[in-house]
Amino acid sequence: MFEVLPLIMMPEGVEGKVVEIRAGKGLLRRLTEMGFTENSVVKILSTNRGSLIVTINNCKYALGKGMAMKIMVKRDL
Amino acid sequence: MVTKKITVALAGNPNVGKTTIFNAITGARQHVGNWPGVTVEKKIGIRNYKDFEIEVVDLPGTYSLTAYSIDEIVARDYIIEERPDVVVQIVDATNLERNLYLTTQMMELGSKVVIALNMSDLAEQKGDIIFKEKMEEFLEIPVVKTVGSKSIGIDRLLDEIIKEAVKGPHHEHEIGYGNKAEKKINELENIINNDNVLSKKYPLRWLSVKLLEGDENILQKIEGSSIAGQVKKLLETADLEDYEAVMADKRYDSINAMLPQMCLRCVKKLTVSDMIDRVFTNKYLGLPIFLAFMWGAFELTFTMATPFMDLIDIVFGWVAGFVAEKIEIQWLASLIADGIIGGVGSVLIFVPNIFILFFLLSILEGSGYLARAAFIMDKLMYSIGLQGKSFIPMLMGFGCSVPAIMATRTIEDEKDRLITILVTPFMSCGARLPVYVLLAGTFFGKDAGSVIFAIYVLGILAAIISAKLFRNTILKGDPAPFIMELPPYRIPTLKASAIHMWDKGSMYLKKAGTIILFGVIFVWLLASLPWGVEYGSKDSFVGVIGHILEPLVAPLGFDWQIAVALIFGFIAKEIVVGSLGVLYGVGEDEEALSTSLIDEPSIYALNALGLMVFTLLYMPCVATIGVIRKESGSWKWTVFAIVYSTVFAWIMAFTIFQAGTYLGYGI
Amino acid sequence: MKTSKSNKNKMLFALLAGILYAISGLIQIVAGFGLEIGLTDALFIPADIFGGFILLVIGSVFLFGVKELNEGLNEGVAYVYVGIILALIFAGIYVLVIGANALEAYVILSDDFEGWTPLDDMKPGIYIAIIPLIAYFSWKSKMSLARGYLDE
Numbered sequence: 001m002f003e004v005l006p007l008i009m010m011p012e013g014v015e016g017k018v019v020e021i022r023a024g025k026g027l028l029r030r031l032t033e034m035g036f037t038e039n040s041v042v043k044i045l046s047t048n049r050g051s052l053i054v055t056i057n058n059c060k061y062a063l064g065k066g067m068a069m070k071i072m073v074k075r076d077l
Numbered sequence: 078m079v080t081k082k083i084t085v086a087l088a089g090n091p092n093v094g095k096t097t098i099f100n101a102i103t104g105a106r107q108h109v110g111n112w113p114g115v116t117v118e119k120k121i122g123i124r125n126y127k128d129f130e131i132e133v134v135d136l137p138g139t140y141s142l143t144a145y146s147i148d149e150i151v152a153r154d155y156i157i158e159e160r161p162d163v164v165v166q167i168v169d170a171t172n173l174e175r176n177l178y179l180t181t182q183m184m185e186l187g188s189k190v191v192i193a194l195n196m197s198d199l200a201e202q203k204g205d206i207i208f209k210e211k212m213e214e215f216l217e218i219p220v221v222k223t224v225g226s227k228s229i230g231i232d233r234l235l236d237e238i239i240k241e242a243v244k245g246p247h248h249e250h251e252i253g254y255g256n257k258a259e260k261k262i263n264e265l266e267n268i269i270n271n272d273n274v275l276s277k278k279y280p281l282r283w284l285s286v287k288l289l290e291g292d293e294n295i296l297q298k299i300e301g302s303s304i305a306g307q308v309k310k311l312l313e314t315a316d317l318e319d320y321e322a323v324m325a326d327k328r329y330d331s332i333n334a335m336l337p338q339m340c341l342r343c344v345k346k347l348t349v350s351d352m353i354d355r356v357f358t359n360k361y362l363g364l365p366i367f368l369a370f371m372w373g374a375f376e377l378t379f380t381m382a383t384p385f386m387d388l389i390d391i392v393f394g395w396v397a398g399f400v401a402e403k404i405e406i407q408w409l410a411s412l413i414a415d416g417i418i419g420g421v422g423s424v425l426i427f428v429p430n431i432f433i434l435f436f437l438l439s440i441l442e443g444s445g446y447l448a449r450a451a452f453i454m455d456k457l458m459y460s461i462g463l464q465g466k467s468f469i470p471m472l473m474g475f476g477c478s479v480p481a482i483m484a485t486r487t488i489e490d491e492k493d494r495l496i497t498i499l500v501t502p503f504m505s506c507g508a509r510l511p512v513y514v515l516l517a518g519t520f521f522g523k524d525a526g527s528v529i530f531a532i533y534v535l536g537i538l539a540a541i542i543s544a545k546l547f548r549n550t551i552l553k554g555d556p557a558p559f560i561m562e563l564p565p566y567r568i569p570t571l572k573a574s575a576i577h578m579w580d581k582g583s584m585y586l587k588k589a590g591t592i593i594l595f596g597v598i599f600v601w602l603l604a605s606l607p608w609g610v611e612y613g614s615k616d617s618f619v620g621v622i623g624h625i626l627e628p629l630v631a632p633l634g635f636d637w638q639i640a641v642a643l644i645f646g647f648i649a650k651e652i653v654v655g656s657l658g659v660l661y662g663v664g665e666d667e668e669a670l671s672t673s674l675i676d677e678p679s680i681y682a683l684n685a686l687g688l689m690v691f692t693l694l695y696m697p698c699v700a701t702i703g704v705i706r707k708e709s710g711s712w713k714w715t716v717f718a719i720v721y722s723t724v725f726a727w728i729m730a731f732t733i734f735q736a737g738t739y740l741g742y743g744i
Numbered sequence: 745m746k747t748s749k750s751n752k753n754k755m756l757f758a759l760l761a762g763i764l765y766a767i768s769g770l771i772q773i774v775a776g777f778g779l780e781i782g783l784t785d786a787l788f789i790p791a792d793i794f795g796g797f798i799l800l801v802i803g804s805v806f807l808f809g810v811k812e813l814n815e816g817l818n819e820g821v822a823y824v825y826v827g828i829i830l831a832l833i834f835a836g837i838y839v840l841v842i843g844a845n846a847l848e849a850y851v852i853l854s855d856d857f858e859g860w861t862p863l864d865d866m867k868p869g870i871y872i873a874i875i876p877l878i879a880y881f882s883w884k885s886k887m888s889l890a891r892g893y894l895d896e
Binding site for chain 2: 800805
């Protein structure tokens with residue numbers, strides 16, 4: 001069993017796989033450059049007011065919550 | 078018994094207990110099918126409750142209402158196209174922040190929303206404290222705590238649904254996307270408004286927001302409409318990718334600003350700003366604290382300004398005397414002393430007031446408090462057809478209409494802004510007070526205080542009535558929803574406040590130097606010409622004009638001298654007092670004027686009251702008209718302001734005088 | 745939830761300040777309506793409805809804090825801190841008013857201010873503020889906006 005949900009909805013510390021990025025071309029390119037590509041493993045380290053810290057491919061990023069809404073991830077239940 | 082039908086859509090994130098609520102409402106009366114054209118399950122149930130037949134439609138669970146999945150499009154299209162009477166959003170109380178994202182989007186859709194705060198028992202076990210009332214206050218959406226699995230709160234939810242369904246149009250808070258995006262949204266709204274089909278079918282703001290976000294589904298919808306080309310052209314010039322991310326972030330910003338107020342433990346740490354907001358937006362303390370601040374600002378403005386005003390008065394008096402003495406040519410001495418120095422001086426005397434008021438307002442604004450003040454006042458202002466932000470200018474109007482009208486710049490919505498500009502002059506400014514003090518003091522003795530207070534109240538009522546009137550006639554529509562933005566508190570810096578004060582204050586100074594100087598000379602000329610007449614006498618032009626106007630003001634019980642004084646009052650309203658002095662031949666000494674007015678047969682209690690009311694309401698002074706022109710950007714509205722207020726004043730004074738005479742309060 | 749020791753101190757302080765402000769506010773309002781209460785002269789309580797209203801508001805903020813702290817809500821300290829700030833802001837306003845009036849009386853020599861002394865403008869809003877002033881200096885480090893978060 002698994003569910004697909006926006007990255008922002010993921011609980012902290014749980015790993016998920018990127019399945020889709022629901023953004024227009026420019027934003028998509030930016031996120032792809034950061035390493036948000038299909039099947040890469042992503043984890044939320046901490047949620048803060050305003051932004052969240054995530055790791056993807058061992059890189060750490062601070063991500064706006066709006067952007068995190070657009071990254072769909074799959075997690076196992 | 079007639080049963081009324083209500084359709085209700087159930088929306089919410091996946092896994093928030095939507096199905097349990099659906100079952101709890103409808104019981105066994107369910108029907109399962111598919112949404113047209115797609116393989117998404119559609120469940121409909123019916124429930125009879127009180128006098129109503131409630132049809133409940135279960136929408137697919139979605140995290141947001143973008144157009145990236147079929148579920149989302151189905152949910153969105155149903156809400157927009159089928160227009161259910163009420164949308165119930167099931168919110169997982171244990172995870173408020175994430176659920177509120179959908180709420181913000183529902184609100185933008187313009188539907189009536191009721192929140193079912195589900196699993197509230199779990200949230201309480203977890204230690205979250207959710208303030209239901211605060212949620213209702215911030216979102217302006219009714220909230221009902223439910224526990225779907227135990228059918229708790231279902232009846233109350235149904236009650237709220239019915240209440241919302243039968244209620245008229247509603248008022249809601251909305252997300253602000255920041256100046257840059259708001260400007261584009263505004264432009265898009267204006268374009269779409271020209272298309273009758275689209276503007277009827279979709280909520281204007283929502284459509285514009287979605288277009289700016291580059292929503293493909295919406296772009297398809299406007300394809301082929303009359304304004305498709307225009308919209309595309311506008312969108313081509315904008316960097317949509319940027320907007321898309323910024324706007325999504327703004328939604329979270331707004332949620333983050335509200336969240337700590339609605340739920341104490343939902344954020345890990347409360348910032349200092351959150352803590353301060355708990356006090357300043359407190360249901361019971363918010364308004365009193367706000368009033369206390371305003372009182373403090375005015376107290377400070379007026380007492381701090383007094384010594385400086387006295388100083389200016391002394392200096393101008395001295396200069397005028399000096400000029401009158403030194404300049405041999407009599408007409409020139411009169412022009413400079415009576416006209417220019419007297420006139421400009423009477424305006425400059427308000428400079429300390431204005432500078433201090435602006436300084437204090439910059440402090441309030443810089444600290445972040447003004448945004449909260451608008452929030453606190455929003456509900457009250459909405460009931461008179463204005464929005465929260467209109468309150469500040471109207472309040473400032475008690476000081477001086479000029480800075481007050483300049484302060485309307487913070488109102489984004491054009492109609493709201495225009496109405497605020499038009500009604501602000503009715504708030505009785507400081508310049509009008511001397512007129513009341515003299516007349517009420519002379520004719521009403523120990524009741525003077527109450528009479529003056531009543532005049533102020535009348536001014537407020539005039540503003541409220543006019544705002545309602547404009548809203549229902551020439552500037553139809555609802556006040557723009559107040560946009561939620563609560564910037565973090567900061568300690569305002571002295572320097573920034575001083576700069577702000579100077580920017581605003583110097584605008585007033587420039588006006589005093591140009592328009593007013595011009596007006597002053599003009600009136601002086603009218604009062605002194607033709608050659609050789611006594612200043613302001615009945616042979617002067619102004620006297621002639623007064624006589625021409627006399628039949629117009631006679632029904633109000635005014636004679637030609639009062640008409641002339643009112644013309645002078647156009648320069649600055651406090652001049653009415655001084656002019657009466659000149660015209661009744663006693664000079665400007667107030668005590669002498671007061672005694673001579675009592676002896677003067679043509680003015681008595683009843684028409685003095687009429688004169689006070691007329692002074693309160695009739696056309697704004699020249700400086701105010703100047704800013705109205707500048708801020709409204711149109712002569713049409715400026716002329717309208719002048720005509721409307723003068724006619725209003727005439728009708729009020731007429732009513733008072735005629736009714737008073739009829740009741741035997743005449744001479 | 746247990747009330748920590750430092751919160752207990754704050755609660756006691758807020759109770760004291762709240763009662764003082766609320767009572768002197770009420771007396772000022774009552775006096776403003778023309779009812780004489782013996783103490784008004786000795787305590788420099790002016791007959792001033794609006795001024796009384798302000799003191800009452802400040803008092804209520806403190807008392808709200810007491811209520812929340814008493815219920816075990818640590819977040820109630822916000823009311824105490826904001827109450828302190830409000831008390832100091834309004835005391836500051838009153839001091840500035842005295843300054844402006846002094847200018848009138850001693851520099852401009854205005855007729856309206858003949859025989860004026862600073863004591864004429866003394867009021868509870870100024871002298872009661874000494875209590876929150878002391879509190880401010882002892883909790884100053886906790887009240888800074890720059891810290892971003894309030895932990896206690």
